[in-house]
Amino acid sequence: MRRLLIAGNWKMNKDIHETATLINELKERLKDFKNQVDITLCPPFPSLVVAKSLIKDSALKLGAQNMSQHDDGAYTGEVSATMLSSIGCEYVILGHSERRQHFKETDEIVNAKVKKALKSGLTPIVCIGETLEEREAGITDRIITTQIKDVLHELSSSDVEKIIIAYEPVWAIGTGRNATPDQANQVHRLIRKLVGQHYSWRVAEKLIIQYGGSVNPQNAYALLSQPEIDGALVGGASLSSDSFTRIIQAAVEAK
Numbered sequence: 065m066r067r068l069l070i071a072g073n074w075k076m077n078k079d080i081h082e083t084a085t086l087i088n089e090l091k092e093r094l095k096d097f098k099n100q101v102d103i104t105l106c107p108p109f110p111s112l113v114v115a116k117s118l119i120k121d122s123a124l125k126l127g128a129q130n131m132s133q134h135d136d137g138a139y140t141g142e143v144s145a146t147m148l149s150s151i152g153c154e155y156v157i158l159g160h161s162e163r164r165q166h167f168k169e170t171d172e173i174v175n176a177k178v179k180k181a182l183k184s185g186l187t188p189i190v191c192i193g194e195t196l197e198e199r200e201a202g203i204t205d206r207i208i209t210t211q212i213k214d215v216l217h218e219l220s221s222s223d224v225e226k227i228i229i230a231y232e233p234v235w236a237i238g239t240g241r242n243a244t245p246d247q248a249n250q251v252h253r254l255i256r257k258l259v260g261q262h263y264s265w266r267v268a269e270k271l272i273i274q275y276g277g278s279v280n281p282q283n284a285y286a287l288l289s290q291p292e293i294d295g296a297l298v299g300g301a302s303l304s305s306d307s308f309t310r311i312i313q314a315a316v317e318a319k
């Protein structure tokens with residue numbers, strides 16, 4: 065049985081004070097759901113250290129939103145995998161569509177980042193998903209197949225056992241327009257099938273595949289009760305303790 069993972073991607077929101085307020089509220093509200101699903105918060109870099117100390121007596125885990133594919137050195141403005149693991153980060157979101165769109169990240173770069181993250185003991189949450197044009201052109205499956213092949217390039221079965229895939233249709237991110245539970249479930253099934261073919265069914269069965277894109281308290285239950293959907297990567301609705309808690313509650317009820 066796969067354990068659900070709900071991750072809050074705060075994007076470029078919340079300063080250090082707002083981070084503390086939100087985490088303290090979440091700790092209070094999420095007490096009842098302890099250990100029923102995995103929950104990770106992904107605040108911006110400047111908040112990570114404070115966030116780590118605030119979650120220390122709770123079941124909440126910590127993730128970053130990005131990292132460099134390089135080890136260290138002259139990469140002004142970048143943050144490395146070892147820096148993240150040294151402050152107690154357990155997860156890192158890689159290849160988010162906003163990174164791909166605004167910072168020209170390619171599947172090759174994402175693949176290099178995944179390898180570095182694994183080397184430092186971080187669990188990568190690897191984002192893939194088609195654009196609206198691609199969906200309308202009927203090539204979603206082809207795009208997903210290529211992305212899976214490229215982001216997992218040269219990874220072993222034991223590597224793939226340590227990663228999480230987030231299926232985030234680009235047209236659903238921040239638009240209020242989510243994939244229907246059935247649309248999402250179909251793509252998740254394809255991802256699991258591809259991993260089964262490239263690796264093994266045992267690896268595929270264990271793979272956690274999150275859905276992301278306009279998840280909110282209203283649609284979370286329907287999405288998370290799909291058999292292939294193992295969690296959610298939540299953007300906008302993770303910024304308030306009320307909506308994030310309601311999504312966690314939906315997750316607990318869905319499984």
Ligand code: PGA
Pocket residue numbers: 073232236237238239240276277278279297298299300301
């Ligand atoms: P959204 O963002 O929930 O605001 O659509 C999801 C994401 O970008 O991870």
